[in-house]
Amino acid sequence: MTGTKRKGHHKSRLGCNNCKARKVKCDENKPSCSNCIRRQVDCDFSPIGTPQPRVSPGGLNMTDLELLHHYSTATYLTLVESPTMREFYRKTVVQVGLSCDYIMRAILAVSSLHLAHHRPERRDHYQAVAIAHHQAASQAAMLLISDATPESAQMLFMFSVLTTYYALGWPRKSGDTLLLADSGFPDWVYLTRGTKGFIDLAGVPNDGPLAPLFAHSTNRYMLRExxxxxxxxxxxxxxxxxxxxxxxxxxxxxxxxxxxxxxxxxxxxxxxxxxxxxxxxxxxxxxxxxxxxxxxxxxxxxxxxxxxxxxxxxxxxxxxxxxxxxxxxxxxxxxxxxxxxxxxxxxxxxxxxxxxxxxxxxxxxxx
Incomplete structure (x- = not known):
């Protein structure tokens, strides 16, 4: 059709990179423009290092749902060998996380690192999400440590276990001191001191959601004796x-x-x-x-x-x-x-x- 002029659109210099790459108009809504929400992709308005959640048109946080699904179908299988404890991490830990924000964030942080390990093409994204979740979880947990009770000590113990997996799973890079103490040994080597303190305060529970974890640890200890x-x-x-x-x-x-x-x-x-x-x-x-x-x-x-x-x-x-x-x-x-x-x-x-x-x-x- 000669003579037909292609209809142009207003170019947004402040639009997100996704819209620029697709050469479509961006409405510049933040934290996610409507195009990215509709396509269910990460919008990159957020500052570097501060990932924004992928939100569905209905308001669901799709990023967190992806992480929870991955944890419940894959990550939990990688944490322990015992079938009983795998079921504990799949079901009980998630149930605890639904009533304890910092436990849930720790779960999502570990899941995100697992995805970073298996999806190198999106490693930076998943690592950034993991950091954001674990930093928020740590801030909440730290507020409780000084006034910990036997009940909260059990939750803090569970958090310290998940934090150990998080610290171990963090990719090591040459010169990376993120998880290194002054001696050069990683912080996870010393995390157990705090874990031991939570056990001393909480005692070893005979019932409750975390009882299987303590029972399993006791059984494993007896094998070495x-x-x-x-x-x-x-x-x-x-x-x-x-x-x-x-x-x-x-x-x-x-x-x-x-x-x-x-x-x-x-x-x-x-x-x-x-x-x-x-x-x-x-x-x-x-x-x-x-x-x-x-x-x-x-x-x-x-x-x-x-x-x-x-x-x-x-x-x-x-x-x-x-x-x-x-x-x-x-x-x-x-x-x-x-x-x-x-x-x-x-x-x-x-x-x-x-x-x-x-x-x-x-x-x-x-x-």
């Missing part, structure tokens, strides 16, 4: 390490901390070997929980002995590498431990280094 866990391939190296520490002129209080840490670590390795097909995060973190008040603070200094012992613990973390939230942590932390040790300390962790399969840098690379 049984005869099946009395030996492992790590025991000779840990015994040798104990002999080295026994010959050192250590202050008696520190010596007892190291003796206890090695004794409990032997039990952890025994359990990991005896129940290799059923090994889970609860098993590995039992040692962290037991050492929360004594050994872990020594990593902040850090002392050579504490770092050496922790390097052996990294072998247990490597056994969880099949989980998206734990991938690479064993290698990452033993490399960090190696960097903190003197030459003698590096020789003492040779068994752990070889067990993980990490190759230390050469002398030339360290220069």
């Amino acid at each position: 049984g005869p099946e866990a009395s030996d492992s391939s790590a025991h000779p190296a840990l015994t040798e390490l104990g002999d080295v520490f026994a010959r050192r002129p250590l202050e008696e209080g520190l010596r007892q901390i190291y003796v206890t840490a090695l004794r409990e670590l032997k039990k952890s390795f025994g359990q990991a070997q005896a129940y290799a097909g059923q090994y889970e995060m609860t098993d590995a973190f039992t040692w962290i929980f037991l050492m929360a008040e004594d050994l872990l603070p020594l990593l902040r200094t850090p002392t050579q002995e504490a770092v050496v012992i922790f390097a052996f613990f990294c072998v247990l973390l490597k056994k969880l590498d099949g989980h998206w939230w734990m991938q690479g942590w064993g290698r990452h932390l033993i490399a960090h431990s190696y960097g903190l040790l003197d030459e003698e300390g590096r020789l003492l962790i040779r068994w752990a280094v070889e067990e993980i399969g990490w190759v230390p840098p050469s002398a030339m690379e360290r220069l």
Whole structure:
């Protein structure tokens, strides 16, 4: 049709990028223009780093619904091995979250990180959503900690468990200090101290929605105390390490901390070997929980002995590498431990280094 002039439209210089890319008029409504709402896509009016929820024409938050659906159909399966506990995370934790805002936000944060892991093309989006949810959850939880009651302590305990998954699942980047404490060890190493405090306040419940979680943890703890866990391939190296520490002129209080840490670590390795097909995060973190008040603070200094012992613990973390939230942590932390040790300390962790399969840098690379 010659001579027919194409009808133009008013160009909006302030319109969203989606409308600009499609070359359509944007009504510039915020936080989402009507075009993006109709197409159910993320509108990018929001400032960088502050994602806005995808809202349906009826007002539903489609982003959060997507995250809750993903958690209830996929993420919960990745958190634990026990069928009973998987059902707990799928059903009970969500029910608790429906009546506790910061628990629900923690659930959505973990789900969003899981999606970021499996959808690299939208990694930045899901990571930003995860940060927003977890920051809001943390702010709400922090207000309750100073005046925690036995009832609220149970909710805070559940929040700390979900926060551990969140911290573990955060992608590590070179030079990224978001989740690192002053010592360079990640904050999740020290989170258990707060978790232990919530248990001390709440006690171990015999009933209520969280009772299965506590019962499961108790059952897993008992496995490491049984005869099946009395030996492992790590025991000779840990015994040798104990002999080295026994010959050192250590202050008696520190010596007892190291003796206890090695004794409990032997039990952890025994359990990991005896129940290799059923090994889970609860098993590995039992040692962290037991050492929360004594050994872990020594990593902040850090002392050579504490770092050496922790390097052996990294072998247990490597056994969880099949989980998206734990991938690479064993290698990452033993490399960090190696960097903190003197030459003698590096020789003492040779068994752990070889067990993980990490190759230390050469002398030339360290220069």
